[in-house]
Amino acid sequence: MSNTSVLSVRNLSVAFATADGDVIAVDKLSFDLALGETLGIVGESGSGKSVTASSIMRLNNSSSATTTGEILLEGTNILTASEDEVRSIRGKDVAMIFQDPLSALNPYYTVGHQIAEAYEVHHHGVDKSVVRSLVLDMMTKVGIPNPEKRIDEYPHQFSGGMRQRIVIAIALINQPKVLIADEPTTALDVTVQAQILDLMKSLQLEFNMAIILITHDLGVIAEVADNVLVMYAGRIVETSSVSALFAEPVHPYAFGLLGAVTSLEASDRGQLDTIAGSPPSLISLPSGCSFHPRCEFVEFGNGKCVSVVPELRSIGTLGSSTACHLSDDVIVSLGRKAARA
Amino acid sequence: MTNDLALQAIDLVKYFPTGASKILGRPTNSVRAVDGVSLTVQKGTTLGIVGESGCGKSTLARLVTRLIDPTSGSVLLDGVDITTLSGSDLRKTRRKLQMIFQDPYSSLNPRHSIGQIISQPLAIQHIVPKGQEMARTQELMERVGLNPEHYNRYPHEFSGGQRQRIGIARALALEPTVIVADEPVSALDVSIQAQILNLLENLQKELGLSYVFIAHDLSVVRHIADQVAVMYLGKVVEIGPAADVYSRPAHPYTMALLSAVPVARPSERGNGHRIRLVGDVPSPIDPPSGCRFRTRCWKATDLCAQQEPVLAPDEAGRVVACHFPNEVPVSLGIRPS
Numbered sequence: 001m002s003n004t005s006v007l008s009v010r011n012l013s014v015a016f017a018t019a020d021g022d023v024i025a026v027d028k029l030s031f032d033l034a035l036g037e038t039l040g041i042v043g044e045s046g047s048g049k050s051v052t053a054s055s056i057m058r059l060n061n062s063s064s065a066t067t068t069g070e071i072l073l074e075g076t077n078i079l080t081a082s083e084d085e086v087r088s089i090r091g092k093d094v095a096m097i098f099q100d101p102l103s104a105l106n107p108y109y110t111v112g113h114q115i116a117e118a119y120e121v122h123h124h125g126v127d128k129s130v131v132r133s134l135v136l137d138m139m140t141k142v143g144i145p146n147p148e149k150r151i152d153e154y155p156h157q158f159s160g161g162m163r164q165r166i167v168i169a170i171a172l173i174n175q176p177k178v179l180i181a182d183e184p185t186t187a188l189d190v191t192v193q194a195q196i197l198d199l200m201k202s203l204q205l206e207f208n209m210a211i212i213l214i215t216h217d218l219g220v221i222a223e224v225a226d227n228v229l230v231m232y233a234g235r236i237v238e239t240s241s242v243s244a245l246f247a248e249p250v251h252p253y254a255f256g257l258l259g260a261v262t263s264l265e266a267s268d269r270g271q272l273d274t275i276a277g278s279p280p281s282l283i284s285l286p287s288g289c290s291f292h293p294r295c296e297f298v299e300f301g302n303g304k305c306v307s308v309v310p311e312l313r314s315i316g317t318l319g320s321s322t323a324c325h326l327s328d329d330v331i332v333s334l335g336r337k338a339a340r341a
Numbered sequence: 342m343t344n345d346l347a348l349q350a351i352d353l354v355k356y357f358p359t360g361a362s363k364i365l366g367r368p369t370n371s372v373r374a375v376d377g378v379s380l381t382v383q384k385g386t387t388l389g390i391v392g393e394s395g396c397g398k399s400t401l402a403r404l405v406t407r408l409i410d411p412t413s414g415s416v417l418l419d420g421v422d423i424t425t426l427s428g429s430d431l432r433k434t435r436r437k438l439q440m441i442f443q444d445p446y447s448s449l450n451p452r453h454s455i456g457q458i459i460s461q462p463l464a465i466q467h468i469v470p471k472g473q474e475m476a477r478t479q480e481l482m483e484r485v486g487l488n489p490e491h492y493n494r495y496p497h498e499f500s501g502g503q504r505q506r507i508g509i510a511r512a513l514a515l516e517p518t519v520i521v522a523d524e525p526v527s528a529l530d531v532s533i534q535a536q537i538l539n540l541l542e543n544l545q546k547e548l549g550l551s552y553v554f555i556a557h558d559l560s561v562v563r564h565i566a567d568q569v570a571v572m573y574l575g576k577v578v579e580i581g582p583a584a585d586v587y588s589r590p591a592h593p594y595t596m597a598l599l600s601a602v603p604v605a606r607p608s609e610r611g612n613g614h615r616i617r618l619v620g621d622v623p624s625p626i627d628p629p630s631g632c633r634f635r636t637r638c639w640k641a642t643d644l645c646a647q648q649e650p651v652l653a654p655d656e657a658g659r660v661v662a663c664h665f666p667n668e669v670p671v672s673l674g675i676r677p678s
């Protein structure tokens with residue numbers, strides 16, 4: 001893995017002012033992303049995954065949002081860049097695909113028009129026929145059969161999986177350095193999901209893009225991610241390589257996640273492990289470790305779980321980090337046990 | 342033998358008419374949502390139904406609970422055909438058959454308190470003597486893991502998982518024998534999913550319930566089901582004990598489906614080739630001749646286009662609708678058991 005990072009996020013915090021109080025959606029998040037790397041982000045609903053993603057595109061500049069920290073794209077801080085700079089980055093150096101391919105497409109324009117437009121925004125005055133052939137080429141790459149015919153069709157004439165391919169074509173037409181994919185296959189059937197994941201992997205090899213893949217599906221993570229951030233209530237609680245996450249998770253929330261996953265094999269192991277309770281309110285986060293009300297191991301945390309916010313620290317021999325007060329030995333042995341279960 | 346059957350569907354068909362072209366005056370088309378499905382659910386067991394979007398799972402669920410009437414076919418509940426019942430007979434029988442939905446929120450009236458939501462069916466159907474509704478409701482709340490003190494709270498005050506518990510309590514209120522659950526955990530986070538699956542399993546053990554459990558998530562179904570039916574374009578293509586279907590899928594579609602599921606084991610990444618289906622599911626308005634899967638099947642021959650394979654036991658006793666079933670490709674990487 002190369003360690004030249006294309007994207008560095010430093011102390012990113014995002015708060016939304018609401019009638020009930022401030023929602024701290026993302027709290028002091030930091031991570032790096034290298035070209036060619038796929039970084040998976042997992043975490044429960046509401047843990048801040050999408051808000052993180054849209055911050056990188058600087059898309060949550062709503063008046064109620066306060067964003068602090070730095071998002072450095074090859075050295076340029078996206079958060080403080082001018083509108084013009086951001087416009088020239090968005091869709092060109094950084095592109096995004098969302099869960100719902102239908103709402104990402106305009107029903108009134110042909111798919112060919114929409115792919116071409118994404119290109120022309122960043123490349124003025126290019127000959128129409130040149131653009132058209134680029135679009136056809138891209139449609140072929142994303143696996144649309146018969147592109148010469150389909151280029152002039154409208155989104156409703158495509159199936160869900162084909163629409164997601166079009167969305168990917170739009171995202172990749174400018175060969176972005178960073179592709180952010182927020183639940184890109186969640187709305188798709190498994191056989192179509194498999195096709196789309198294959199496609200993303202092969203296009204990543206071809207373009208050497210960095211990918212941020214947001215998903216709640218640990219199976220998808222296992223298949224495509226190189227490294228993983230586990231988020232809980234707006235904070236990173238674990239970072240691991242994908243193999244480390246599944247062999248030796250280092251945070252009690254991650255132990256719980258692994259235990260709760262149903263598998264295609266064995267149903268004879270009986271009850272699934274569960275994480276008791278539900279995620280906390282982001283307006284009044286639990287004191288100390290936000291996970292403590294649901295954590296089984298609070299009693300081993302030397303009394304700090306309830307009072308001190310745990311910082312991320314490196315742990316074990318696999319390059320992981322954890323934000324948990326338990327001692328390294330305890331975490332590693334619990335983690336191995338959780339992975340074996 | 343029929344005594345062991347909680348629920349039986351016999352040759353169920355549901356066609357939804359769709360608008361015909363008025364200009365051409367063609368006869369009305371129809372969506373063949375469910376096209377000849379027969380199933381049985383043994384008492385106290387779970388039948389899982391899997392298949393991709395649009396294959397007819399929800400329509401089947403609505404047919405067996407008689408929320409909609411079939412185009413043809415019948416549904417036997419404890420041996421009684423519910424498709425021909427009406428009036429109070431229907432009401433009494435249908436009580437035994439409750440449904441749980443995917444989206445617990447939209448199926449709960451936002452203006453009613455949880456207590457009202459759960460106790461409503463009790464009052465309407467006179468399940469408990471007057472005056473005891475509240476006690477019974479709180480008992481149900483406790484049973485599904487809700488705090489009975491939250492009796493007066495409203496749906497929006499609950500999380501997704503808690504709302505699903507409310508939906509389950511409401512279904513249990515009528516003391517059903519069969520619960521049809523349509524994607525009951527699909528909208529929930531993994532950790533909450535596990536809580537609900539455990540709850541459903543415990544209730545089954547305690548109350549002897551039978552389940553029809555619909556999900557597009559194959560591993561969830563593997564976890565909970567005793568028997569599994571795999572649907573494709575309105576038909577069951579394979580049915581059998583979950584252990585058999587998952588470890589030795591006999592139908593090519595089942596193989597493809599299983600092979601597409603991402604497994605939470607990065608060490609197995611890239612091992613063996615996966616089966617990748619090409620193309621899309623054909624339209625249920627005009628399904629392919631012969632075997633409906635043939636347009637995407639790598640084994641298809643002329644026979645498949647000419648003759649529809651019937652769902653019947655093959656030589657190995659596997660119930661499958663395919664002319665060339667049963668050769669498990671080694672690359673599937675599924676352990677023989």
Ligand SMILES: Nc1ncnc2c1ncn2[C@@H]1O[C@H](COP(=O)(O)OP(=O)(O)OP(=O)(O)O)[C@@H](O)[C@H]1O
Nearest residue numbers: 016018023025044045046047048049050051052282
């Ligand atoms: N514009 C907004 N105003 C107020 N709160 C918001 C806003 N956008 C997001 N939030 C809140 O921020 C938190 C994080 O949301 P986010 O969408 O990032 O979650 P997520 O991890 O992507 O969840 P999911 O898995 O459900 O997509 C949530 O509690 C959400 O309600």
Ligand SMILES: Nc1ncnc2c1ncn2[C@@H]1O[C@H](COP(=O)(O)OP(=O)(O)OP(=O)(O)O)[C@@H](O)[C@H]1O
Nearest residue numbers: 357372374393394395396397398399400401557625
């Ligand atoms: N009321 C209706 N009128 C017309 N067509 C319908 C109706 N209900 C369902 N259909 C069609 O019948 C087919 C089967 O739909 P159904 O909802 O049963 O599928 P499903 O397997 O539950 O899919 P999903 O996994 O997306 O929930 C689909 O093609 C659907 O569009």
Ligand code: SF4
Nearest residue numbers: 632635638645663664
């Ligand atoms: S019957 Fe033929 S087309 Fe259908 S699944 Fe079997 S081999 Fe494929």
Ligand SMILES: [Mg+2]
Nearest residue numbers: 049050051182
């Ligand atoms: Mg999200």
Ligand SMILES: [Mg+2]
Nearest residue numbers: 398399400523
């Ligand atoms: Mg459905």
